[in-house]
Amino acid sequence: MTIQFNDETFREDYSFHNSERAIKRFPFPFDNDSYMYAVNMEQHRGGPPDSVYEKRFDVDEHYVSEMRDRAMVLADDPLRCQSLPHMTLAGWDLLELIMVSKSEDYPDLFELHRDGDQWHWINKPLGIDDRFTFMDETTLPYGPMEYITRQAQGDFCVLDQRDDNLWMDAGTVTTQADWSLDFDIGMNFFEWHAPVPLAHEKGIFVRALKFLLNIQQGAPARRLNWTLTVNPLLDTSPENYHKWGVQKTTLTPENIGSKQHLRVELQTFFRLPRSNALVFPIRCYLCSFQDLMTAPKWGRRLHRVIRDLPDELATYKGFIDNRPMMLDYLSKFDDGLPTSNGIWPELDTEPPLQK
Amino acid sequence: MSGAEKIAVRVTEKAALNDLVTRFRFEPVAGGLLPTFSGGAHTVVEMRDGEITRLNPYSLMSDPFDQTAYTISVRRDDAGRGGSLFMHNQVNVGDEMVISNPVNLFSLDLRARKHLMIAGGIGITPFLAQIKQLDRAHGNWELHYACRSEALGSYVDYLTATHPNDVNVYYDDQDQAIDLENLLDGQPLGTHIYVCGPKGMIDWVRGKAAELGWPREAVHYEEFLAPKPGKPFEVKLAVSNKVIQVGEQESLLEAIERAGVDAPYLCRGGACGMCETRVIDYAGNFIHRDHWLEDEEHSSGEKIMPCVSRFEGKTLVLDR
Amino acid sequence: MSKFEFPPSIRSRPVYGTLEARPGKHHLMIADAEGAEAIMDVATPDMMSKTHIIFISGGTDYADKLRALKPAQFYEGPTYAAAVTRIRRVLQDAHMGLQVYLTGTEGLMGQAQFEAMQAGIPHTAIQTEHRGSVARRMQCVHCKGITEDVETDPFVCAHCGLNLFVRDHYSRRLAAYQGVCIDAEDPGNVPEPKGIYE
Numbered sequence: 001m002t003i004q005f006n007d008e009t010f011r012e013d014y015s016f017h018n019s020e021r022a023i024k025r026f027p028f029p030f031d032n033d034s035y036m037y038a039v040n041m042e043q044h045r046g047g048p049p050d051s052v053y054e055k056r057f058d059v060d061e062h063y064v065s066e067m068r069d070r071a072m073v074l075a076d077d078p079l080r081c082q083s084l085p086h087m088t089l090a091g092w093d094l095l096e097l098i099m100v101s102k103s104e105d106y107p108d109l110f111e112l113h114r115d116g117d118q119w120h121w122i123n124k125p126l127g128i129d130d131r132f133t134f135m136d137e138t139t140l141p142y143g144p145m146e147y148i149t150r151q152a153q154g155d156f157c158v159l160d161q162r163d164d165n166l167w168m169d170a171g172t173v174t175t176q177a178d179w180s181l182d183f184d185i186g187m188n189f190f191e192w193h194a195p196v197p198l199a200h201e202k203g204i205f206v207r208a209l210k211f212l213l214n215i216q217q218g219a220p221a222r223r224l225n226w227t228l229t230v231n232p233l234l235d236t237s238p239e240n241y242h243k244w245g246v247q248k249t250t251l252t253p254e255n256i257g258s259k260q261h262l263r264v265e266l267q268t269f270f271r272l273p274r275s276n277a278l279v280f281p282i283r284c285y286l287c288s289f290q291d292l293m294t295a296p297k298w299g300r301r302l303h304r305v306i307r308d309l310p311d312e313l314a315t316y317k318g319f320i321d322n323r324p325m326m327l328d329y330l331s332k333f334d335d336g337l338p339t340s341n342g343i344w345p346e347l348d349t350e351p352p353l354q355k
Numbered sequence: 356m357s358g359a360e361k362i363a364v365r366v367t368e369k370a371a372l373n374d375l376v377t378r379f380r381f382e383p384v385a386g387g388l389l390p391t392f393s394g395g396a397h398t399v400v401e402m403r404d405g406e407i408t409r410l411n412p413y414s415l416m417s418d419p420f421d422q423t424a425y426t427i428s429v430r431r432d433d434a435g436r437g438g439s440l441f442m443h444n445q446v447n448v449g450d451e452m453v454i455s456n457p458v459n460l461f462s463l464d465l466r467a468r469k470h471l472m473i474a475g476g477i478g479i480t481p482f483l484a485q486i487k488q489l490d491r492a493h494g495n496w497e498l499h500y501a502c503r504s505e506a507l508g509s510y511v512d513y514l515t516a517t518h519p520n521d522v523n524v525y526y527d528d529q530d531q532a533i534d535l536e537n538l539l540d541g542q543p544l545g546t547h548i549y550v551c552g553p554k555g556m557i558d559w560v561r562g563k564a565a566e567l568g569w570p571r572e573a574v575h576y577e578e579f580l581a582p583k584p585g586k587p588f589e590v591k592l593a594v595s596n597k598v599i600q601v602g603e604q605e606s607l608l609e610a611i612e613r614a615g616v617d618a619p620y621l622c623r624g625g626a627c628g629m630c631e632t633r634v635i636d637y638a639g640n641f642i643h644r645d646h647w648l649e650d651e652e653h654s655s656g657e658k659i660m661p662c663v664s665r666f667e668g669k670t671l672v673l674d675r
Numbered sequence: 676m677s678k679f680e681f682p683p684s685i686r687s688r689p690v691y692g693t694l695e696a697r698p699g700k701h702h703l704m705i706a707d708a709e710g711a712e713a714i715m716d717v718a719t720p721d722m723m724s725k726t727h728i729i730f731i732s733g734g735t736d737y738a739d740k741l742r743a744l745k746p747a748q749f750y751e752g753p754t755y756a757a758a759v760t761r762i763r764r765v766l767q768d769a770h771m772g773l774q775v776y777l778t779g780t781e782g783l784m785g786q787a788q789f790e791a792m793q794a795g796i797p798h799t800a801i802q803t804e805h806r807g808s809v810a811r812r813m814q815c816v817h818c819k820g821i822t823e824d825v826e827t828d829p830f831v832c833a834h835c836g837l838n839l840f841v842r843d844h845y846s847r848r849l850a851a852y853q854g855v856c857i858d859a860e861d862p863g864n865v866p867e868p869k870g871i872y873e
Binding site for chain 3: 079180182183184185186187190191192193194195200238239240241242243244245246248249321
Binding site for chain 2: 697698699700766769770771772773774794795796797799800
């Protein structure tokens with residue numbers, strides 16, 4: 001599979017752009033016209049060909065540029081990647097999982113050759129060719145989790161499983177929707193989700209935790225989460241919020257189509273074998289409003305979801321102030337026609353915009 | 356899908372260690388490597404005994420880093436429901452079987468500064484894998500192993516030969532007993548206790564640790580809860596619209612499966628919560644044997660764990 | 676000072692209890708200021724004979740009253756920073772079964788709890804009871820500096836000077852609440868500070 005990698009930025013001049021293919025495969029998260037929290041887990045066992053769900057760790061046209069952005073974030077702030085001492089074994093589990101998955105799923109881009117514990121890893125898009133001894137950190141330039149997550153898109157939270165709970169004891173977090181690994185590291189599942197409004201009362205997290213505790217080797221799961229971001233900025237961290245927060249006020253009716261992005265997290269959950277830990281990759285996909293509107297069903301649906309979202313959620317997701325301007329824009333793409341259930345764009349069957 | 360992923364294996368070794376315990380070695384039918392695992396994990400072995408299919412969990416005792424084969428040890432229980440007898444009497448080298456991917460409900464706390472292991476009888480098995488894992492990482496562990504007699508002391512020779520300073524063995528028939536109070540007194544902060552053996556031993560260790568002020572989170576235990584036989588009883592499955600009879604030698608879960616109803620399960624030993632089933636109606640008494648539900652849930656009459664628990668009375672209607 | 680009623684809040688916000696005697700060969704009690712009163716409330720002669728009290732007076736004069744309880748060991752220090760090396764030394768050679776009791780301000784309890792956790796005691800086994808000041812330790816999420824004794828919302832980060840609002844999101848590891856820039860989206864628009872619990 002040949003992928004044409006973009007040369008783009010996720011900051012400053014924001015040259016990020018989605019090709020037509022990227023827009024078509026964008027993981028639109030809403031399967032009907034209103035949104036409320038749900039556990040919404042399903043098995044992560046492939047998906048339609050060329051969809052973001054097909055491979056264990058999806059690699060797309062943004063791969064090289066995203067990894068460059070990650071390297072910049074980590075150079076500025078090493079605290080975005082931390083691993084408590086007991087989590088090194090889980091880091092090796094994760095390194096193996098990603099190397100095996102990528103070399104099997106994208107053999108043209110990644111190669112893994114193993115001779116006992118002597119491993120040889122080739123990452124063609126990033127120009128990496130390394131030999132190392134599995135389980136011996138002195139043979140890698142970074143700890144195993146940092147080493148491999150510098151080569152994989154999305155954030156990674158590595159969760160220790162103890163006392164019928166999950167503990168965020170390691171992670172690489174540079175593309176997060178506004179939470180701090182440095183602050184949250186060491187917290188359990190309920191604690192790191194504490195700031196999420198409404199969900200605790202609905203028992204969402206109790207059910208989700210029970211499901212996650214029982215995820216077994218070879219049977220990963222996945223779900224989608226979403227928020228909105230002004231500009232295709234990957235690093236929307238609280239650490240830098242005092243710098244990027246003001247960008248939210250730069251939206252105008254003229255630029256909202258190109259600047260306002262839907263930000264979707266494809267969250268997956270894999271059991272790690274040697275450590276019995278759980279890895280929680282959070283893969284971030286961005287798409288501008290104007291690109292989303294090219295799918296009529298998405299145009300209709302996004303307007304309705306944003307319009308009817310409870311205030312607490314819109315506040316928590318950080319767009320309450322811009323909501324009126326968004327609705328002005330989105331309403332132009334909602335002709336009131338019914339939409340089919342499901343997240344797919346259905347470009348062949350959904351009628352074009354009637355206005 | 357219920358249970359963990361399945362692996363097709365062939366039995367490549369069957370060795371009687373002593374009068375009660377036999378070791379089995381499994382290698383993958385398809386060749387290649389078996390999944391690695393964390394010490395303390397078990398595999399669920401499928402046994403097709405004529406019309407009856409049993410699924411029994413057994414701790415993996417082999418080295419987690421050895422992916423060429425898994426080994427388990429099975430203690431024969433003549434009064435049990437037949438799983439161990441099937442393994443001892445009907446399974447032979449060359450037989451093909453189906454086992455599950457490893458599942459770990461008894462994992463090490465990798466933050467521990469010291470792992471204090473207390474084993475009774477066949478409870479030694481998970482520790483064998485954990486010791487190998489810890490040795491690779493130069494971990495700090497100490498084992499106290501109570502056996503009925505020297506003849507029945509499975510793996511004692513291997514353990515004392517390879518780790519003479521860290522293994523302590525106690526033979527019941529020589530009146531040797533673990534001096535638990537002294538053992539628990541004076542352990543450094545950051546010590547975790549792991550106990551695996553008969554229920555009485557587990558209760559004893561947990562009780563003594565609590566009495567001496569040990570935090571609950573520092574005491575880990577795994578009990579091999581085989582579903583106990585019991586009086587037959589009738590159950591109505593409301594969703595599948597079936598009435599089933601639970602036989603004396605089968606568990607409620609097995610009876611539900613025998614009726615062709617796909618009920619979720621994982622560990623089949625009352626510990627993981629997967630098979631939790633809602634009770635719609637009942638007139639009678641529950642015999643709860645699980646470690647999953649809280650006391651209030653046990654007395655509420657609203658839930659049951661069908662893998663190990665039973666019922667006696669006129670009516671039981673389940674949400675299955 | 677009477678006990679403060681913390682309003683119900685999010686799941687990461689610590690909830691403090693009331694100290695009670697627990698079985699154990701040794702007891703370690705660490706308190707600051709009015710926390711001494713909680714120790715006095717739970718002390719019995721039998722317990723005190725096995726107890727080491729570490730008291731940070733912080734300008735109060737409970738020390739004599741605590742000495743009068745006849746604990747097996749007693750230390751009075753002026754500040755937490757002065758006491759922390761002693762706390763670490765005591766924990767270094769302690770054994771499982773040690774009961775730990777923390778009482779006083781959130782800052783004292785949080786920091787001492789972290790030391791006990793690092794030594795190998797699960798945090799859920801450590802008892803806490805709040806007494807005295809409700810001022811908070813706040814970590815600035817931007818510069819990572821911790822500002823002590825914060826009582827108003829918003830407040831100014833003592834390290835980088837940003838105006839921060841006070842969150843209830845709390846980290847045991849840092850023993851601090853999170854402070855986030857309040858005027859990022861509208862620079863200069865900083866509301867009048869009010870008491871955190873007003």
